[in-house]
Amino acid sequence: MSRDVDALGRLDSWEGVRAVVAGFGVSGFAAADNLTHLGASVTALDENAAGKEEKAELLEVLGATVRLEPGATAVLPDGCDVLVTSPGWRPDAPLLAAARERGIPVWGEVELAWRLRHPEHDTPWLAVTGTNGKTTTVQMLETILRAGGLRTVAAGNVGLPIVEAVMDPEPWDVLAVELSSFQLHYTSSMSAQASAVLNVAEDHLDWYATIDPADPMRAYAADKGRIFERAQRACVYNVADPVTEQLVRDADVVEGARAVGFTLGMPGVGMLGLVEDLLVDRAFIEERDTSAAELCSVSELSSQAPHHVANALAAAALARAHGVSRAAVREGLTRFHAGGHRIETVAESGGVTWVDDSKATNPHAARASLEAFESVVWVAGGLAKGATFEDLVAHVKGRLRGVVLLGRDRDLIAAALARHAPDVPVIVVDGADTGATDEHGPMGRVVEAAAGLAQPGDTVLLAPGCASMDMFTDYGARGDAFAAAVRAHLA
Template sequence: MGNPHIVNPELADRLAHLTSWHSDWSGLRVAVYGAGVTGFAVADTLVELGADVFVIASQVSDEHRQLLDIIGARLLEPGQISMVPEELERFDPELAIVSPGFRPDHPLVLWTERSGTAIWGDIELAWRLRDKVGRPAEWICITGTNGKTTTTQLTASMILGSGLRVAPAGNIGVPVLDAVRDPQGWDVLVIELSSFQLHWINRNPGGMLYPHSSVCLNIADDHYDWHGSASAYRAAKAKVYENTRVACVYNKADPVTRGMVENADVVDGARAIGFDLGAPGPSDFGIVDGILCDRAFLEDRQHSALELTTLAELQTVGLGAPHSVANVLAAAALARSIGVEPAVIHEALRSFRIDQHRTEHVATIAEVLFVNDSKATNPHAANASLTSFDSVVWIVGGLLKGVDVDDLVARHAPRLSAAVIIGVDRDALRSAFERHAPTLPLFEVDEADTSQVMPAAVRLAAGVARPGDVVLLAPAGAAMDQFINYADRGRRFADAVRELSEGGDDEHPTSPPLPPQP
């Protein structure tokens, strides 16, 4: 599974043997593509190891620009990168580390492959360096179209309760490289992996990951603009199971994840552990009479089960929605795979609180509940969010990433009181509403000033909402068209709701809904 583009056998041999923090990295010419959180962590790590580091990025924050200068990494900011800079060609890198934002068809990536330079991602680099502080931590790897962050946090909280030193890392916001460099070290790293990061793993000799346990929570349409096709996206996600040593956790309600496990090349002895909202079979996690049960990690799997918690208890901590219960089951399976006792899992769930921007209840105004699920960045996540409520004024829209929203609108049209469309990809949404909900009150926010997008959307939604409705921000699209990221979008929604609750704007909508289509 090595990189077929490496043409220098001597260099290939050196790279294959760079499998430890204590290997000789000195003088290695490394190009780092991207200078965001991940790119900076890569550059900082490699400089510490003695490599010659050249960072290329179209955009760099002032903070990272200053820090790269301080640590001694070279930086090139060519703006929009449409061709290979001469400076990079002169640098002649021996290795390139690609940040997750760089697509496989990016000009720099294509040039790197043609030139015979090895390409790694930050996850492979972190795996090779995981022995910096004593015994390497066990890795638990989590991916899926939705629920990754919550499941990562749930798993980490359960493991923490058992007394092990554990850190959530990866796509959750903390680079894995920062975690492996922590001077105190960790017993376990619970790593959220995006499809972008998974695309680059297990390609090179010496850099193959061997996680303790792994899960793909679910699969739905997403990121086809990056991967190019549904099959490429699913192939990237399936890589999470490769070389798993103990437990491959999969979603019994999603046959795609079952197929991934069945086709995965795992270490002998690794078990397949299923979860869903039904009664569990042997080696499964599921629900019996409102009780979440483990029938996988006990001796008498055929005739007994271990109780973990109840649906009623999950409801009290905001984890009662079906998709949240599924995340709890997956997290519990991962925690049990590493030896966490059921009583510890039960206690961890009692004190767990879901993050902001994930079905966060912001306020109730005039008997209308305002809910922030800005993290619903694709139709699959928006579907789970909409399913949680009976009567919804839906704020929807953003960057749809080439994904079809027609089925989503059709499925939930009966529960909608009205809809407010935001974002740049409005045509597909408008057309879907015309087909499946032609009489639904439909509004559009067409604000040139992006700071006014969310206040306008909240005013429109509040003006049409009736007592008992839920005004739900579940965009089904990415946020970068009008906001910094999904968190920025969610904060602006919450701020607009609070301004409304404080009487900052009592207006009804000043723009009429789009007329019903004939």
């Protein structure tokens, strides 16, 4: 007999619940492990066993069933009461489609985590999404919260799996939660204390075309907007991005929750923004009608790039919504340094600066990166994921000294350059079958080509505007290959 799982929580008995976990990566293992701990009968499925054998053995010892082999996810096991999907699984995947046809609940790991919070210590969530800047903003927020003396951790799409965070026997004071659109798609009951949408731009449109073929961008934005649903105190939006403000307007929030904008201009009442060189708060102070309170100066941040400043304002807004002091915000922001492959200077030689922003995996991120420099030799290309480059090239063409392209979808960028920047030199590097880092491999040839275009005062910028998996395991490996090739060239 099937169990009704909708009302089950942390302190309920899950005995007899037959849970299927789709995907056995980091989040899938966390979900399967904790459901097994709660007493559910768990079956975990994945098409690939590579690197997962040890965790599979551990779960099998605890009583779970783990199938890691081609074809394992083709058929939904009989008797399933709930399907927990890893992020990124398309809604039309056979396993998920079968669950919907049978009326079986489909949860993401985030939905599961929200349901497993301990009722006696309801740890608030401060949640962040957006096409770009999520990880940096969440890490900034984590640093601010710790500066305020709070026990916290970055969780979700970065850091600790969110299920592990909520199941920690020592409760956190507050969680800084990064959420992707994929995670939000399978989330239906989360009620964050405060949420932020940093920006919404083209990304993952190939994935969302399976949901709304006529308008995948609308479906993508709608999933981003789920983060505002049931927000308790604040919905933080980007004044420069009208889509984020509309998502706030469309959200059904807890009564009393406020819309809080962040802007790189002078802030209005209820916003955070800039007054000359100062980041200021005009939302969380009593005298906001007539004045603004200083948080820190732009020069104190680790980067003065506009998108970095915007991320800092968003992180500050979430922290202030939680009640963190201005002093802690200042300490956290001035202490913070972004992780690798985010506008990271690799080398400077002969008046040319080499910068790795491999994390710029879509056109919106690439544009933000390119706009931080005056004269650029742009290194771009990879997997476009359904995105287009017309607007990007049209906006940055005046900054381009030259362009070097590689990767599977390099021709998309080349075509946009031909239409909007026909006078900009473009060099196309073949070799999408390897991520070799030596001077004879594709990235080595990219660096050689970029060096031939660059002049003193220029920045050679790896801001691909595309995902990396056509040539590299991830954006980090791509950035490492670029850095190694630069150092080999300059040696």
